[in-house]
Amino acid sequence: MSGEALAVQTCIEIRREIRGIEEIITEASYEMKLYEDEITVRRERFPLHDVFDISFFRNHREEGAIGFLYLHTKNGVRTFYIRENPDMLIEVYKKLSAKEL
Structure with missing residues (x-):
């Protein structure tokens, strides 16, 4: 990891727990950080x-709806839940990957 993160994306973890007849849903957030040479989560x-790529899909258009951020790696595709638009992260990633070509 070299220096300061060039872009940061907030991801969320959704937990569902059943207590008796009640379903409890909690969210916790964590950060995905893009550096010049790596992404950390x-x-x-x-x-x-x-x-190889970073892509994004959101089924609902309203702000704050849960979307899916896909990190396409040599070991497969990793999926992360997000609420905020990842345009900045994707734009910075594309600029970095274009430099490597």
């Missing part, structure tokens, strides 16, 4: 040369 590291 919690304790995981994805070297940029192992990342």
Whole structure:
């Protein structure tokens, strides 16, 4: 990891728990950070040369709806839940990956 993060995306973890007849849904947030040479998510590291693409899908158009951020890596596709638009992260990633070509 070199220097300061170039882009940061807030991701969410959704937990569902059943207590008796009640369903409790909680959300916790964490950050995906893009550096010049890697992406970090919690304790995981994805070297940029192992990342093929980043894509995004949101079924509902309203602000704050849950979307899916896909990290396409040499080890498969990782899915992350997000609420905020990831345009900045994707734009910075595309600029970095274009430099490597």
